[in-house]
């Protein structure tokens with residue numbers, strides 16, 4: 148770029164407004180903590196201030212860069228004069244302090260302030276006029292920040308530009324990001340301190356006082372204070388954990404908070420998610436250092452009965468360009484800030500101060516969203532899912548107003564996933580209890596108990612069985628049984644009797660609930676068998692056995708016999724064929740030695756019992772054995788012929804036998820001598836079968852001849 152004439156004109160100087168703004172921007176000391184250490188830095192509102200003008204012949208744009216530091220010292224001259232030529236695609240910068248030219252891009256100019264001592268969140272300062280001049284000259288097509296517009300222009304010239312595709316992407320992202328309001332609520336930091344953080348009182352036992360990280364005051368502590376005891380600060384009332392300064396050097400707490408706002412286009416809404424880190428250290432007298440970073444945004448719309456349409460954005464390095472900016476969700480290289488579990492969208496503690504106003508005029512205006520969300524305390528929740536459910540008509544309003552607080556809390560805590568209770572919430576305009584399919588009376592009970600999901604399901608289940616439980620019974624079942632299959636018997640024997648039996652005979656309370664109580668398992672099993680056996684469950688002596696264990700075992704034996712009978716009945720036709728097959732097989736497989744012999748299964752129960760005894764799946768071979776597709780044999784020891792030993796599968800390929808499997812219990816390989824025995828047995832069987840086939844053949848030939 149021709150340097151001649153560029154410096155002929157005087158640069159623009161700082162306006163009074165710029166000087167004032169910079170002087171007011173005194174910054175706050177913050178601490179950045181990395182995995183390997185930490186450093187202090189100062190966060191200012193703005194790092195650069197810009198003014199711009201176009202040369203007389205309209206060829207060159209001059210952007211004058213002032214630093215906050217210079218302005219704060221009252222210096223009116225720019226630190227750099229950046230000249231841009233859009234026709235010749237060129238640029239050059241004049242360093243007014245060192246009086247030399249530089250061909251560096253704006254992000255590489257030496258501005259005499261350590262860029263890392265600034266928060267990168269700092270907004271650059273420029274008047275509307277300057278913004279317009281720059282953007283119009285550079286044809287950005289929108290109102291971009293001056294630094295961004297300049298860096299994009301310069302990067303393009305350097306061939307380091309974001310590709311055309313990227314440009315389209317970044318332009319569209321900026322289009323949305325520019326509609327996000329600048330301002331955070333006035334009580335934003337108070338909200339973070341009150342709602343999102345977990346606080347401690349660091350105490351010195353002998354002094355009977357401690358330091359509260361919430362109100363930051365020295366406060367009295369109870370005389371019985373113990374390390375890690377929880378309580379409330381006597382000054383501010385905040386929930387705290389007491390920590391002995393002797394035992395704990397500090398606390399680190401990391402969470403996420405969020406803010407919902409209306410976008411400046413008056414059409415969209417934005418969910419803004421911030422990471423919050425709090426460090427409390429003894430070295431620092433436990434004064435909390437709180438850092439926040441906005442890492443995620445989601446632009447969304449609120450409409451009737453439709454899932455939220457939304458677009459997510461993340462702060463990070465854009466496509467390996469070295470530029471940190473807003474990117475589409477999942478498309479940026481993340482820094483340590485959004486790494487470490489906090490990837491992109493996450494559960495957060497929502498700010499509720501503006502919610503009522505925010506939802507006014509929308510379909511959600513009557514939903515007590517602020518109240519509900521606030522009641523979740525410092526618990527991080529899936530804010531977008533809650534809003535999605537609200538929009539889809541989940542009856543938050545009805546349930547909340549009736550008083551089902553805990554139920555709502557659990558629903559939100561599960562990210563809106565159904566729990567135990569069945570809810571029919573796609574229906575419109577029905578009464579609150581109709582969502583659960585219960586009577587008004589049942590709903591009253593649920594409200595009275597401020598029922599949890601499990602308690603609600605117990606009430607609902609009772610209602611399905613047309614019985615009503617007392618509050619005490621609901622609470623007892625909730626505590627010891629959960630939603631248990633035994634409830635199904637409440638129509639046969641009263642809940643009162645069943646509960647008393649569980650207490651007195653099964654020792655549920657003593658065993659810490661049904662889950663850990665084997666007698667409950669046995670009883671449940673027993674009742675199930677008794678039911679299938681068709682015995683009279685209304686008979687109390689049947690329903691409530693004296694000795695659960697014994698009753699269970701005896702019934703199990705009776706049940707097994709019955710089951711066998713039923714199986715045999717079912718397999719009657721097939722067993723006829725199996726029986727015939729077995730007779731044929733026995734003719735060939737009659738080999739035995741001193742140790743072993745062969746048993747041929749002749750019916751389904753033979754298969755089943757062998758399968759049970761050997762813990763294998765031989766019973767599933769039954770059908771194939773019936774069809775003659777395979778031959779199943781059992782090897783038995785001659786001294787214990789009734790006891791299972793090895794299970795063998797043979798293939799019968801046109802009268803040629805081959806051993807496919809020879810297994811002992813639990814599908815383990817048969818012992819060597821049993822294998823040798825089987826090989827011998829097959830050889831012998833083959834001879835017999837071949838001879839039989841030959842005789843058969845002879846017979847056949849005679850018949851044909853005759």
Ligand SMILES: [Zn+2]
Pocket residue numbers: 359360361362363364366380381382383384385
């Ligand atoms: Zn306090």
